[in-house]
Amino acid sequence: MQAPPDLWQSDKNLLVEARNLSFRYGHQETLSDIQLNIYRGDFLGIIGPNGSGKSTLLRLLLGLLSPEQGQVLLWGEPLAQFRQWSRIGYVPQKATAFNAAFPATVREVVAAGRLGRKGLFGRLNSADREIIDQSLATVGMDAFADRLIGHLSGGQQQRVFIAQALAGEPEILFLDEPTVGVDAEQEEQFYGLLERLNSESAMTIVIVSHDIGAVTERVNKLVCLNRRLFFHGEVSGFKARQSEILSLLYGHPVQMIRHGH
Numbered sequence: 139m140q141a142p143p144d145l146w147q148s149d150k151n152l153l154v155e156a157r158n159l160s161f162r163y164g165h166q167e168t169l170s171d172i173q174l175n176i177y178r179g180d181f182l183g184i185i186g187p188n189g190s191g192k193s194t195l196l197r198l199l200l201g202l203l204s205p206e207q208g209q210v211l212l213w214g215e216p217l218a219q220f221r222q223w224s225r226i227g228y229v230p231q232k233a234t235a236f237n238a239a240f241p242a243t244v245r246e247v248v249a250a251g252r253l254g255r256k257g258l259f260g261r262l263n264s265a266d267r268e269i270i271d272q273s274l275a276t277v278g279m280d281a282f283a284d285r286l287i288g289h290l291s292g293g294q295q296q297r298v299f300i301a302q303a304l305a306g307e308p309e310i311l312f313l314d315e316p317t318v319g320v321d322a323e324q325e326e327q328f329y330g331l332l333e334r335l336n337s338e339s340a341m342t343i344v345i346v347s348h349d350i351g352a353v354t355e356r357v358n359k360l361v362c363l364n365r366r367l368f369f370h371g372e373v374s375g376f377k378a379r380q381s382e383i384l385s386l387l388y389g390h391p392v393q394m395i396r397h398g399h
């Protein structure tokens with residue numbers, strides 16, 4: 139029997155699936171029984187206290203760590219068989235720790251993101267160079283293309299790393315704490331950029347953050363994590379039970395602070 143069209147559609151749009159994932163670094167369980175679905179078009183925030191396993195979860199989803207139990211499926215394929223890594227962009231935590239003398243220009247750093255898509259012996263052609271320039275323009279860093287990466291501020295370097303990921307034309311972009319060390323105005327611009335990528339370029343975005351207030355105002359879906367999942371769903375569902383979920387997540391009542399920008 140054929141599946142109804144809407145069911146077929148939803149499966150096709152399921153990009154990342156975590157089934158009963160558990161993981162430990164040493165004796166203590168770091169993540170326990172995580173069930174997670176990421177659909178095409180999601181703008182998903184992952185929040186939780188320090189050490190709650192947010193980065194570990196991203197690393198498991200990207201195959202950088204192997205689960206002790208459970209499975210990750212990417213585009214419906216078990217991770218071990220998945221080969222289409224250019225569909226995924228990843229900007230790790232603290233990507234922006236360049237020494238001022240680091241000998242690469244902004245354009246070269248972004249070009250590295252395009253080379254990843256071309257394979258080991260691929261050469262960049264004029265279409266690739268155009269995509270590199272467009273990626274720089276998207277993050278508003280085109281005027282800095284010939285500067286050394288180490289001469290930029292943390293926020294500017296962060297945008298260059300987003301451009302590097304964009305140059306690979308990913309369908310899904312994972313960002314781990316991208317606004318650490320970025321001032322409030324840059325953070326506002328940054329979230330605006332992510333919103334545009336999500337709504338205008340139909341890019342699926344997954345962002346890990348400490349900043350509950352900023353994230354919940356921007357994303358459409360949310361994961362609340364503290365070694366296990368405390369919530370996974372639409373932001374509207376989270377907001378309806380916000381204080382209850384946050385008390386459980388942090389183990390004490392949490393006052394949300396709204397930034398006035």
Ligand SMILES: Nc1ncnc2c1ncn2[C@@H]1O[C@H](COP(=O)(O)OP(=O)(O)OP(=O)(O)O)[C@@H](O)[C@H]1O
Pocket residue numbers: 163164168186187188189190191192193194195348
């Ligand atoms: N390589 C490692 N070896 C051993 N323990 C680790 C390792 N990386 C992380 N941990 C521990 O695993 C737990 C989860 O860490 P993880 O970095 O995933 O949390 P997080 O929620 O991303 O934290 P933060 O918000 O502080 O970045 C923490 O207790 C951390 O100390």
